[in-house]
Amino acid sequence: MAKIILENIAHTYEPNASNPIFALKEMSLSWADGGRYALLGPSGCGKTTMLNIMSGLVNPSHGKVFFDERDVTSMITEERNIAQVFQFPVIYGTMTVFENLAFPLKCRQFPEDQIERKVKEVAEILNLQDYLNNRAKGLTADQKQLISLGRGLVREDVAAILMDEPLTVIDPDLKFRLRRKLKEINDKYKTTLIYVTHDQNEAMTFADNIIVMDQGEVVQAGSPKDLFERPQTTFVGYFIGSPAMNLYECSASSKNEISIGVNSFKVQTNINNSKSENLKLGIRSEYITVENEYSDNSLEADVIEVEDFGNYKLITASFDSFKIKAKVKRELDIPSEKVILKLPAEHCCIYEDNKLI
Amino acid sequence: MPKLYTFLKYFFVVLWACFVIAPFLWAISTSFKDFNSVTGGATYIPWLQFEPTLDGWSVLFKPGSQGGINIIGPYFNSIFVTLTASLISIVLGTLAAYALSRYTFKAGIVKNNDITFFFISQRIMPPVVLSIPFFIFLSSLGLLDSLAGLILVYIVLLMPIAVWIMVDFFNRVPREIDETALIDGCNPFQAFFKVVLPNSVPGMLVAGLFCIIFGWIDFFFAFILTFTKVQLLPVKIVALNSSITPWWSLSAAALVSVAPLIIVAFIVERYLSKGNLSGALK
The missing domain is CATH 1.10.3720.10 (MetI-like)
Structure with missing residues (x-):
């Protein structure tokens, strides 16, 4: 186990091109030993490239990779002692389940008794103990993925376990149980887990720390709470949360006040120093409340749709030419035509050039 | 319809099998014939239509001095x-x-x-x-x-x-x-x-x-x-x-x-x- 540090890492798959496109733009990042991380971002944002750089499957075009103090940049994969689980199950079809799970230990010449003990322990965690003597090829897709996962878990001394959307092929119930199991493993063995996903719920429920990526850049790293309450960019605001953050172009009216069309709102951000024309107000639909009468920071909107999701209601309404979504308690009675919505100042985020100020 | 489909399927499989096997059967029967049986018109059933002989086979294993090719x-x-x-x-x-x-x-x-x-x-x-x-x-x-x-x-x-x-x-x-x-x-x-x-x-x-x-x-x-x-x-x-x-x-x-x-x-x-x-x- 080790602290993983990426120092000024950047990568392009076309190093000889005159104007190469970088899959990963220059960045520095560190992953604490024993941490539980999620790497979140849309497809093609560079998540897998970053994992492959850490595991040594890809040599970065620029920068260095350190495991603790050790520079591993030029070290080949087998020497890095890292585990990686891919999106689709990769099993050794000609081997049994036992042989599959034992393979990483055999390659590293662990003693037979230790291999047997460890394989049985991991098989039990993953509910594979009844299949140990079966050919891996004959199992179902989710069982195969459990084997892939198991091969990552048998080595206690790995620097980190990297998981590239590993639960895609697994059914929702088992997915939930496995995520919990992974958390338990992380608590028990203090193994660094890095979990790549494009599913925000998966990331939010799994990780202590979430790194959000977009177009080859890390746009925000923080706890699920930070990401939800204070998205550092409009991208994070839009990408995290369901529904996405309400975002409106606005202009500064005074030090703590902005205008959206004819409506003015107080905010807690000092916007006096803002020089950009590109100002946006962002507010989560969870923080918008339905009021009976006008007060500060409220507006009247035309109700377009009210959807009942069982545990909450989602109001979609419009004011001026803008749409607004509010998530409210299910018990609340929503007027069918006009509704007064309040945007609490403490939850209003102001973005200048798409960055939080 | 499924019956017709099954019938057609088997019909074509059997037809194809005959097409593949026929040359082999023909070669097997010819290999046990002599000059007269081969040139005297098409015959198919040994002992009834022609008298089988091992002459065709023995040539393959006889040395050259005895008129064979010894393969x-x-x-x-x-x-x-x-x-x-x-x-x-x-x-x-x-x-x-x-x-x-x-x-x-x-x-x-x-x-x-x-x-x-x-x-x-x-x-x-x-x-x-x-x-x-x-x-x-x-x-x-x-x-x-x-x-x-x-x-x-x-x-x-x-x-x-x-x-x-x-x-x-x-x-x-x-x-x-x-x-x-x-x-x-x-x-x-x-x-x-x-x-x-x-x-x-x-x-x-x-x-x-x-x-x-x-x-x-x-x-x-x-x-x-x-x-x-x-x-x-x-x-x-x-x-x-x-x-x-x-x-x-x-x-x-x-x-x-x-x-x-x-x-x-x-x-x-x-x-x-x-x-x-x-x-x-x-």
Whole structure:
């Protein structure tokens, strides 16, 4: 186990091109030993490239990779002692389940008794103990993925376990149980887990720390709470949360006040120093409340749709030419035509050039 | 409708089976006939329509001094040359194909696909184009009329087949399996031998089958590169021909020469259809 540090890492798959496109733009990042991380971002944002750089499957075009103090940049994969689980199950079809799970230990010449003990322990965690003597090829897709996962878990001394959307092929119930199991493993063995996903719920429920990526850049790293309450960019605001953050172009009216069309709102951000024309107000639909009468920071909107999701209601309404979504308690009675919505100042985020100020 | 479909399905399968089996049955019956039975009109049922004789078969095993051609020596020569050349072609071809599938080669404008095409281009040329170079090549090495010379030439002819089939096979094997082996602690050679190769048996069996078929049936190079010391089966069988075509012994020879291919195809097909080797990945 080790602290993983990426120092000024950047990568392009076309190093000889005159104007190469970088899959990963220059960045520095560190992953604490024993941490539980999620790497979140849309497809093609560079998540897998970053994992492959850490595991040594890809040599970065620029920068260095350190495991603790050790520079591993030029070290080949087998020497890095890292585990990686891919999106689709990769099993050794000609081997049994036992042989599959034992393979990483055999390659590293662990003693037979230790291999047997460890394989049985991991098989039990993953509910594979009844299949140990079966050919891996004959199992179902989710069982195969459990084997892939198991091969990552048998080595206690790995620097980190990297998981590239590993639960895609697994059914929702088992997915939930496995995520919990992974958390338990992380608590028990203090193994660094890095979990790549494009599913925000998966990331939010799994990780202590979430790194959000977009177009080859890390746009925000923080706890699920930070990401939800204070998205550092409009991208994070839009990408995290369901529904996405309400975002409106606005202009500064005074030090703590902005205008959206004819409506003015107080905010807690000092916007006096803002020089950009590109100002946006962002507010989560969870923080918008339905009021009976006008007060500060409220507006009247035309109700377009009210959807009942069982545990909450989602109001979609419009004011001026803008749409607004509010998530409210299910018990609340929503007027069918006009509704007064309040945007609490403490939850209003102001973005200048798409960055939080 | 399902009944009609089943009927049609079986009808065409039986029709196709007859079409395939008929020449074999014809050859079997002809091999037990003599001159009069062959030339006296079509007959099918032994003992009733013609008197079976082993003359056609005995010629194949009698020495030349007794009017036979004795195919035993050439038969084993053919087996030895075909198996050795096929084996070497599969081994070298598999290694080459893996490299072409997994690593990027570039020399000027020449890239991986071009190299694969160079291999295949050996088979695009008519064999006669290669005959003189091969003759001169073997002559300069002192390998004309020798088993080693034939094996060398057959490797050149069979390896493109192996490379072609195996490149396509490896291209369909996900790279993740190699990468997983590297992550699990293998070096690139171990990843190939311990993980990729055991999973590549179906592809190698198919490539091997093709190599054996093409090696076994070659007449042209066996004819021009050997004289008296070494002979392969196809060349020896042609020696049966004389002013009167001996259909009975030619039929027997055809059956004897096709037998190993049927056995090989039968074994390979069993392995492939069992499904314990095919689709071993993912």
